[in-house]
Amino acid sequence: MSKYPKKPQHLVAHIVVACCMAVLFSACQKEKPENPHNTWTHYGGSPDQSKYFDAGEITKENVSQLEIAWFYPTADDTPYFFSPIIVDSVMYVMGKHSSLIAVNVRTGKEIWIHANLNGLTRRGLNYWESKDKKDKRLIFTISNTIQAINAETGESILGFGTDGYVDLREGLGREPSSIRRIQPMMPGVIFEDLLIIGSAPGENYFSAPGHVRAYNVVTGNLEWIFHTVPQPGEFGYDTWPKDAYKYVGGTNVWSEISIDTQRGIAYLPIGSPTYDYYGADRIGSNLFGNSLVALDARTGKRLWHFQTVHHDLWDYDIASAPQLLTVNHQGKNVDAVAVATKHGFVFVFDRVTGEPLFPIEEKPFPPSEMLGEQAWPTQPIPSLPTFTKQEVTKETLNPYFPDSIRQVWLKRLENAKSGIYIPLSDKHENIAMPGALGGANYGNTASNPTNGMMYILTQEHASIYKLNKVEPPKVDLSANDLQRVQTLFNSTCQTCHGKDMAGGSAPAIRYAGQYLFYDDFRNTVINGKGQMPGFVHVDEETLKAMYRYIGGNPATMNFRRNLEPKIPDGPVVASGGATIKPDQNKVAPMSDYPEDIEHPAERYTTDYGLDWPGLAAPPWSSIVAYDLNTGKIAWRRPVGQDSLYVQGDQSKGAPGGTLRKGMIVTSTGVVFATAKGGKLYAFDADNGELLWEQTMSHEVNAQPSMYMLDGKQYLVINATSNFTRDSYNHSKKPGAMPRGYVVYALPAKK
CATH class of the missing domain: 1.10.760.10 (Cytochrome c-like domain)
Incomplete structure (x- = not known):
């Protein structure tokens, strides 16, 4: 194991190849599809995961008139995190004790129910249809397998894979039966006849590796695999210790994969290697951990990459969808890809070449105090403004704390360290802002692909870390x-x-x-x-x-x-x-x-340190609009409702809480966003003016959806989750609606 860090393999060395790619892809683009943004057949609306919807009925002027058009109850007490997709006049939802249900959106009546799909990926599923539309499939993961259901009949397709399923534990370089957890929380993405999918193998030592794979949606055959922890002979192998691929896990895509369908490029937001907070067994920069990677979506071949964190020790995954949008950069229109991170940075690149559109500087940061650990000496810092706080100080402590709590924290801050990229230690507390649940998470980015505007839901949530040696279990034996x-x-x-x-x-x-x-x-x-x-x-x-x-x-x-x-x-x-x-x-x-x-x-671990989510002053959650034509924040607005440590009327609270919520951006300039406390907002996309606000009877923990039917535009909200103890429980109000999917539309014209 080397005692000295190796230099990271930067994109600059591959710029000639990237420039050749630009010429190649511009010459090989396929005919543009009719409009990928006027349907909602993918988790994020379309394969680019922009959450952008192109329709003209709901506008800034009339959005405040939205009313409930119809409602589908889930008919049980289960919180569902499922994001509906809509195909023609059918909406697919989860409900009724983990059943998959096809609902006619004209009548609200059930078409079919496939019951007892316990273990189905919580966030959603995929739809695919053949070119002649005779074969229509719902593709999803369940109990560490991929399965397919006939979208018209609701019956399992037993000709898919082997006896109707593909085992996701196979092909990862580990004994399949030893892998207890691998299926992703997100549904993956459909491109042509491929399902491209990530994983969620867990964050412990020796978790399975998070290699990204593509499967044929008809046969279930594995078409390609991209090793996120490189193997011998592969690019990036020398950024790890020898044979690290045999024991390192994680380095996975657990959020949304975005596809440029015209160029056939998949953009992977890759997370941290395991173990997240101590890396003495993975000395090096650790490609492709914490990297945005562009792949040929048909072959899995790497086109370019950029690593946003070298040798991550802070769990700073890239956890939100890369946004594909066209920006006016230095007087030219450039197709760009932008990614927001958990630690509050935005990186923007030319979508084809990977060249940064705004400067990124490698800046020095402190070394680790831990024996055997080698924190990377520099980290990439983009020139765009950050969208979260990055430290907690005495001056920024929550002003709502009672004095007794405040005095405790003033003392703790004297002995702790806080700030970006300070390596964790077993000698003192590290107060990370944002922490494990801070910044941008999945579902928390959206964009208008045509005008260079990107929207981020962000959460100011600190983590308090301290490394502890993993000791043999304490056993009380006679x-x-x-x-x-x-x-x-x-x-x-x-x-x-x-x-x-x-x-x-x-x-x-x-x-x-x-x-x-x-x-x-x-x-x-x-x-x-x-x-x-x-x-x-x-x-x-x-x-x-x-x-x-x-x-x-x-x-x-x-x-x-x-x-x-x-x-x-x-x-x-x-x-x-x-x-x-x-x-x-x-x-x-x-x-x-x-x-x-x-x-x-020795091994060291820490918990996520999430006991003090309201450690810093509110607002604890915001929606932030970036104008990526200029690289500036256009506007910021607090969202959500959180009663953490707020004195007085607990039903009002302070703004806070967006973790794993969602947005929709419309072509008419409206941004819909959900936030903690069952909040649903409509903002003016240009200036952030609040145009409309609703409080749902149940918490919202899923990506909203939108569809058109007979010229009418509908907004779908999954309101089935429980309010947390630090939220007002609106389900107890008189007249509260039951759990279910709430569909909004403008009033019928008289």
């Missing part, structure tokens, strides 16, 4: 059980597994109970595995004591939630999706480095 463990380990296990269970010729096992089911542990000890012989003489009580000693709990570790299928009222056509075959030989999740890998002696 003296008798402890003696059993020591006798067994010293006589049978220590020779291979090493002193203190830290590893030797066999892997370390001091944390294994946190990953292994008891049955798997017991089977391995008694029957052996690989080069390990079986020890049939070990009695059950000793096995349970040993299992507890390495962090397991025999009474609870094998518990699996068994959801009883429920058949809802209505036109149910199927239940449960394709049948997923159980693993024949289940392998425990990876819990230690491969035997031949040099690695740090």
Whole structure:
């Protein structure tokens, strides 16, 4: 493992290739489609994820007249985060105990219900149709698989993949059965006959790698894979320690992938490598972590990239959709891609070449205090103004704090460090602003692709971090059980597994109970595995004591939630999706480095430090409009409603809370936005003037949708979530609506 950081592989070295690409793509553009922005068949409206809708009925002048046109109740108490898509006169929603439902938007009546799709990706699904429109499919992920449903009948397509599904755990360089979590929270994106999809493998040590893949929507065949943690011989491999791809996880796309359909380019917003806050086992700049990567959408070939954070130690994923828009730059129209980050920066590039449109400077930042850690000495700082605070000071503390709390925080600030890119430590607190839930998250960017305006929902949410050494689990064993463990380990296990269970010729096992089911542990000890012989003489009580000693709990570790299928009222056509075959030989999740890998002696972790979301002064949430023709913020408005530490009338509170909300931008200059407290707003896109405001009966935690039918324009809001304890509960008001999808339109003309 190198003791010295390598220089990051910058885009400049590839500028000649990029310029050739510009000529190539300009010559090869396909015929422009009719209008990709007057339907809502993708999560973000269209493949570019702009949330832009081109229609003329709802305007700045009449938006305040919007009223509820119809309503679809979900008919249960489940909060759904699902973003509806609309195809022709059919809207697809989730409701009725995790059922997928097709609703006729003319009548509001159910067409079909596919019941009991527990585990379906929470945020939405994809629609695809063949050129002759005879084959119409809904493509989605569920229980770590991809499945397809006939969009007209609601029945599973069992010819897709193998027996109706594709196992997303396969092809990642790990034993598939050892991967407990991989399916994304977002639906991916459809381009031509491909589903391009990211993942959410978790953020622990040894999580699965987040390679981006494309699957054929008809056959389910894997068409290409882009290794976000490069493998030997691939570009970027030398920005990691040797063989890091064998144990590093994350580095995944867990938000929205944007597609330039004319050029066939996919833009990937890639997140942090694991472990997020301590990187002594991944010395280097760590491509393609925290990078915007442009790929040929048909082949998965990298075209260009830019890394927004080198060797991330702060969980500063790129977590929102890259926005594709045309800007007037230095007197010329340039097709650009802009990305907003969790830590409050906006980066803007030529969409084809990857050249920055506004200067980006590598600036020095402090080294790490942690033994073995090597924070990258510089970080890229764009010249555009930031959209969040980036530190907490005594002067910016929440003025609503009671004096007792304020005095505690004044003292804590004296001993803590706050500011951008200060590496975490085990010696003091780091107060990160924004923190793990700050800045721009998924669903939090939108744009008008035609005029260079980009809109961001941002949250001022601090995290308080402090690294702690990962210690063997503390176990409360009786003296008798402890003696059993020591006798067994010293006589049978220590020779291979090493002193203190830290590893030797066999892997370390001091944390294994946190990953292994008891049955798997017991089977391995008694029957052996690989080069390990079986020890049939070990009695059950000793096995349970040993299992507890390495962090397991025999009474609870094998518990699996068994959801009883429920058949809802209505036109149910199927239940449960394709049948997923159980693993024949289940392998425990990876819990230690491969035997031949040099690695740090210790691991460190921290929690997300989210106990004080209102640490700084409000507003805690805003909508920010950037004019990317000039690189300036055009306007900013506070949004949301949060009662955190606010004295007086708790139903009013202070502005705050936008995490994973959404927007719609219309061609008539209206920006619809949702925020905490069930808030729905309409702003003037040019100056931020508030044109209309509604408070929903339930919280809104999904991307809004919009559609046209018979010349009339409709706005769809998913209002099914619970209000948090620091929000006023509007569902308790007299006349409050039940959970459901609320559809707004202008009054009928008389």
